[in-house]
Amino acid sequence: MDFINKHIRFLLLPLLLFGTSLLVLGVHAAEHLDVRIITIDVVTNLCLAAILSRLLAWRIRLYPTKVLSILHANFLAFFAVIILFGLSEFLLNHILLKKDLSYQVYIDQTKYIRFLSSWLSLGWLAHTTVLVKRQADFKRDIELHQNATISLREAELFRLRQQLQPHFLYNSLNSINALILIDAERAQEMVGRLSDFLRLSVRRETQEQTNVLDELTYIESYLCIESLRFGDRLNVVIDKAGDDVDAAALPAFILQPILENAIKFGLYGNVGKVLIKIQIQLKDQLLHITIENPFDSTVQTPRGTGFGLEGIRRRLQLLYARADLLEIQKTENTFTTIIQIPQ
Amino acid sequence: MYKVIVIDDEPLARELIKSLLKNYPDFEIVDACADGFDAFKSIQQHNPDLIFLDIQMPKINGFELLEMLDKPPAVIFTTAFDDYALKAFEAHAVDYLLKPITRERFDKAIQKCMHQALYSNVASVQNMLQEQVYEGYQHRIVVKDKGNIRIIPSDDIHYIEANDDYVKIVTKDASFLKKSTLGHIEQTLDPSLFVRIHRSYLMPVKQLLRIEPYEKNSHIALLHCGMKIAVSQTGMARLKSLLGW
Numbered sequence: 001m002d003f004i005n006k007h008i009r010f011l012l013l014p015l016l017l018f019g020t021s022l023l024v025l026g027v028h029a030a031e032h033l034d035v036r037i038i039t040i041d042v043v044t045n046l047c048l049a050a051i052l053s054r055l056l057a058w059r060i061r062l063y064p065t066k067v068l069s070i071l072h073a074n075f076l077a078f079f080a081v082i083i084l085f086g087l088s089e090f091l092l093n094h095i096l097l098k099k100d101l102s103y104q105v106y107i108d109q110t111k112y113i114r115f116l117s118s119w120l121s122l123g124w125l126a127h128t129t130v131l132v133k134r135q136a137d138f139k140r141d142i143e144l145h146q147n148a149t150i151s152l153r154e155a156e157l158f159r160l161r162q163q164l165q166p167h168f169l170y171n172s173l174n175s176i177n178a179l180i181l182i183d184a185e186r187a188q189e190m191v192g193r194l195s196d197f198l199r200l201s202v203r204r205e206t207q208e209q210t211n212v213l214d215e216l217t218y219i220e221s222y223l224c225i226e227s228l229r230f231g232d233r234l235n236v237v238i239d240k241a242g243d244d245v246d247a248a249a250l251p252a253f254i255l256q257p258i259l260e261n262a263i264k265f266g267l268y269g270n271v272g273k274v275l276i277k278i279q280i281q282l283k284d285q286l287l288h289i290t291i292e293n294p295f296d297s298t299v300q301t302p303r304g305t306g307f308g309l310e311g312i313r314r315r316l317q318l319l320y321a322r323a324d325l326l327e328i329q330k331t332e333n334t335f336t337t338i339i340q341i342p343q
Numbered sequence: 344m345y346k347v348i349v350i351d352d353e354p355l356a357r358e359l360i361k362s363l364l365k366n367y368p369d370f371e372i373v374d375a376c377a378d379g380f381d382a383f384k385s386i387q388q389h390n391p392d393l394i395f396l397d398i399q400m401p402k403i404n405g406f407e408l409l410e411m412l413d414k415p416p417a418v419i420f421t422t423a424f425d426d427y428a429l430k431a432f433e434a435h436a437v438d439y440l441l442k443p444i445t446r447e448r449f450d451k452a453i454q455k456c457m458h459q460a461l462y463s464n465v466a467s468v469q470n471m472l473q474e475q476v477y478e479g480y481q482h483r484i485v486v487k488d489k490g491n492i493r494i495i496p497s498d499d500i501h502y503i504e505a506n507d508d509y510v511k512i513v514t515k516d517a518s519f520l521k522k523s524t525l526g527h528i529e530q531t532l533d534p535s536l537f538v539r540i541h542r543s544y545l546m547p548v549k550q551l552l553r554i555e556p557y558e559k560n561s562h563i564a565l566l567h568c569g570m571k572i573a574v575s576q577t578g579m580a581r582l583k584s585l586l587g588w
Contacts, residue, residue: 166424167424175353177443178358179355181358181363182362228355229355270401271380271381
């Protein structure tokens with residue numbers, strides 16, 4: 001049913017019209033002609049028209065305004081008719097009917113009216129094609145818009161989830177629980193750090209943009225807790241190139257999930273100590289942030305990490321309309337995430 | 344006197360369990376391990392009655408560790424947040440502790456262990472491991488190789504053969520035996536990459552070179568590694584639907 005809708009309806013109707021008009025014209029114009037010539041003429045013309053109309057439908061493209069599209073379609077239809085005429089005359093005259101005199105008379109008599117009817121039917125076909133294409137265009141636009149809305153909502157949801165980080169929170173509380181029993185003073189310190197982190201998270205909740213200095217303060221409060229949790233296994237080195245980097249802008253909650261990813265990959269892929277390197281550079285109005293962590297390709301990705309990076313890619317795409325801002329490089333034992341933030 | 348091993352990658356989490364267990368003189372902590380490799384050796388050495396086991400750990404996770412053990416001890420899982428695993432625990436009445444671990448919950452879990460014989464715990468954990476405990480699919484199989492743990496990436500597998508109580512996992516340079524069923528392995532691997540072509544054979548689709556007819560109603564699969572494997576009628580149907588023939 002879909003196939004008929006798509007291809008046949010728009011071809012069959014004009015072609016039927018075209019065929020019958022040819023037939024009627026032929027019979028009217030030359031009573032003395034035999035049926036053979038009319039039949040051959042009609043069949044040949046129909047076949048050619050079918051091929052041409054298909055080509056016509058492919059060539060038609062859309063212009064911003066309807067008038068332009070329709071003019072373009074009619075222009076193409078006009079050429080199609082000329083080609084149709086040339087081809088059919090050549091075929092009938094030289095190959096199929098071998099310069100039959102009665103055919104030439106018939107052709108002469110019906111030339112103009114045939115041209116008109118052919119143009120009308122092919123023009124109609126071109127019109128419908130334009131309309132169908134416009135409709136498809138609209139549909140695609142609507143879908144695109146819907147998808148964009150959905151991904152925006154997903155990104156927003158992801159941001160919220162990033163702020164909550166239940167896994168991180170529960171594990172930190174568990175560490176505090178342990179410290180209460182073994183070292184009350186350090187427990188207090190950890191509570192302090194965790195509240196610092198949470199306070200910064202809450203303050204940033206409404207912020208879309210932040211700068212490198214603020215982001216690094218936030219990251220450090222996060223790393224403080226992580227280093228308490230994992231002891232001396234975790235080492236993070238931050239390397240900033242230049243002073244003007246501090247003021248560079250970046251979207252809130254972009255860096256921290258990547259770092260969390262790096263820590264997870266690093267800690268779950270390795271048994272011993274783990275070094276994570278962060279490089280921040282400002283170059284050609286682009287803020288480059290490179291995060292490198294050790295990684296073992298045979299180890300199962302910790303759950304949730306795939307979505308983490310995917311979510312960041314989507315957020316960057318929504319914010320800057322560029323798909324190339326997040327880059328991932330994997331070697332056998334290092335995993336590097338590179339993000340670029342236009343300034 | 345019960346022998347206990349605590350397995351968690353976070354030092355403070357291990358300390359917490361140690362402190363909480365001080366109230367129970369019947370339980371003696373013989374070791375604490377930070378990763379699955381270490382734990383595997385320690386369990387074989389000490390033969391504990393009970394282990395506290397974190398699920399997310401470096402290299403191999405808690406479930407994979409348990410699969411490696413010939414004589415698994417009783418287990419109390421400790422986890423912060425894993426909906427999928429929690430459902431599995433609930434379904435099989437396996438003991439678990441949610442982090443942050445409170446004394447109240449901890450006491451309950453220990454009481455339960457002391458009152459119920461530990462072997463009922465062992466049985467329920469074993470039952471649970473026969474089913475799918477992971478969300479999504481695994482991309483590797485962890486096996487024991489001459490007393491060591493070996494991680495086989497699923498890309499390296501040529502085929503897997505059922506072998507009584509064991510499965511034989513064949514890779515480019517070696518084959519490994521693992522105590523499991525083919526059905527279980529099939530469940531954990533990605534069904535778009537692996538296909539059960541026979542009651543006794545599971546193979547990665549990318550290994551398939553060609554299929555030849557063999558007797559009535561059956562076929563033979565020729566693999567890139569040169570191996571020939573029987574294809575059953577249902578296996579053929581699965582292969583067809585997977586490859587879209």
